[in-house]
Amino acid sequence: MNLSPLPLAVFVVDADGTITSWNKACEKLAGCTAADIQGQRLDQIIDFDDIGEPPMSIAKRSELDSTGYLRGAGGRRLPVRVTVAPQALDPEQPDTYSVIVIPRAGLVAPRYALIQDLPVGDIIEGLPCVFYVIDQSGHLLLWNRLLEETLEMSSEELPTTDVQYFFDEKDRAEIVSKIMEAFENGHSSHEAELIGRHGKRTSLLFHCARTSVGDLPCIFGTGLDITDRKQTELGLRVRERAIYSSVNAIVITCCENNDNIIEYVNPAFEQITGYTLAEIKGRNPRFMRIEGCDVEEHRRINEAIRKKESVQVILRNARKNGEVFWNDLRIDPVSNIDGEVTHFVGVINDVTEARHYERRLHHLAHHDPLTGLANRTLLQDELKFSIDFAVRNGVLGALAFLDLDNFKHINDNFGHDAGDVVLRDTATRLKESVRDNDTVARVGGDEFVLVINNQPGDEQLADLIERIRQRVNAPIRVAGRDILPSTSIGVSRFPVDGDTVDRVMRAADAAMYHAKTLGKNNCQFYSIELNQAVHEHLMLEASLSRAIGNREMVLDYQPKVDLRTGKVVGAEALVRWKHPENGIVPPDKFIPVAEETGLIVPLGEWVIIEACGALKALAKLGIHDFVISVNLSARQLRQRQFAAHLARTLKRQGVDPRNLELEVTESQLMDHPEEAMEALAELKALGLRLSIDDFGTGYSSLSYLQKFPVDFIKIDRSFLGEVAHDSHAVITRAIIALGHNLKLKVIAEGVETQEQLAFLREHDCDQMQGYYFSPALSQRSLEEMVCSDARLPS
Incomplete structure (x- = not known):
């Protein structure tokens, strides 16, 4: 057997200890030739320290380490350690052993003695x-x-x-x-x-x-x-590439000499700010600040850096070209292995467009798109402020309702474009007739409202209103033709005629109605004579209380249609009052009375029970996926245990909560948003569907809107008016997009024309309801419609 020349002296012996082969290291260690070793027994060239009688066999010696002396040339005796191991894995040489000979200490210099004596294997x-x-x-x-x-x-x-x-x-x-x-x-x-x-x-x-x-x-x-x-390096390279490729601007600063200087910025930072890394490396990022702007945000940043904490702010900075941009800035500290903060990482998200979009939405939510005047939401805020100021300071203010006379005649004879010109010109005239601290609003098609502050007295107020009327009545030239508008004005004074928004507005509305009845194109102040209207209101209240108990109320159902399939998927329950003497009383007459008096609570409970009855009737006809929506009043929403009471009602009626939808208005939600959110969460937990009614007519904070657990938003019919006009279409499109971005379905109500339907389908609105498809139906008619699978033509 030829052994590879290993760095150790190795003999191969048979069972009797006779040497059969060896490596060159053996010859070198012993200082002898192959002829000197060939055929010798192991104990003839190694004197073992443990020699005994009889001598120990090779097999026995393989069980322990031995020491002894290797006989070398010239009578040399080398102290060695001997290890014997059977070669059991060599099939060609059974019963053979490998003998490894390692020199012991004493043969080499002392510094290597320990190494030479170590078990190298x-x-x-x-x-x-x-x-x-x-x-x-x-x-x-x-x-x-x-x-x-x-x-x-x-x-x-x-x-x-x-x-x-x-x-x-x-x-x-x-x-x-x-x-x-x-x-x-x-x-x-x-x-x-x-x-x-x-x-x-x-x-x-x-x-x-x-x-x-x-x-x-x-x-x-x-x-x-x-x-x-390698994995760590790969992770670092991936993260470095992610930072490099991020669409958000990233800046890394180093804490150095009580300052934070820029060490790195990614390409997105260079693109957003206009500054390259070479230009700003070593500078403090505060050089982009706009002095005097966002002082509180800068204070928070400085405090967080001082405390070595994270912070997030939204503030304005300046690009290299001087342009101001809004950024959502997040700053986080970075610690070394010892926990010492050595760097800060800032992530900048350019939210300039979002801020502008939010401002546009805010403006749309508070202003009329055609005239730019305040809308009803902003009007109510301004009126409340003015009333409170008048009450505190003992001054006189006024609210004037203006309604353009025969405006329909203008639209019909001169066209809607001409009508829009009249509205815009009227808005301009009204704004020019009052002071900057007064408010001019448009609250309907041809209805305007003025909030006039701090008037010296009734006589001066009357003169101002008359001058406004005369100015509105001046001719308006459109396409070479003169249009002569006129207006009826109703005025209430605060706090004389009321000290709340509702009372002041009702008084002004009553005065304008009186002006209309007197032949239009005149001005009327709220007066004692108008108390007759209040008396009628009280009579209506008494009759309403009786009507609920005598079951004079009935429910009609206006179908809701899926705009993609054309299928009727639900209906809105609409309460009607069949007065035994006066016939049908429209909801806009008795619902406000019910709200004001609290009768809306028993009326609302009756509506829910009737709607449950309709759902059960449809279920017996095999219709199980139909949803009936019921309008929920503010009083009902604020009732303690309302959700628990409703759950018991649904269980008692045997109705699946998923088939009932509750509609609440924006104003209800935003009146007390935290309470509303809690109440809606309880209702949602029952499995009910929830929707926001008349969306766009009130002011919904976007931050709150995304927190309310609702499923649908309903576009108010006022936004559909004439969708061919971009002023109407832009709001409707914005509402649809906003709803879908918030993962909500969007329902349009008051759809009356093919043009409106086509617009809604084009912009992916989910559902519609309105006279174009069907007016409100009785329960029996609704059942017939659903069972016959009547559909909206595609």
């Missing part, structure tokens, strides 16, 4: 890295077990494989080059992946050094597992 096996010895042919001579585990190969397979094949094919040329570099230059280093038999990949950092075993040149080396480091 144990050390190599215990290394936390792979260990290998490679000859010039590229084959392994020696290795540790960790290499076997990494390559998923046995010790018999490793010596027969060229080491380059342990690597990916694309890396083999580089591997051979590095091995040859070690042979030629004495050392080399490189990183590569070892590939196991079953595909396992291990990234290693290899260090090679040239040596020789006997006369055989070879290299030995180690491979340290750097897989975790």
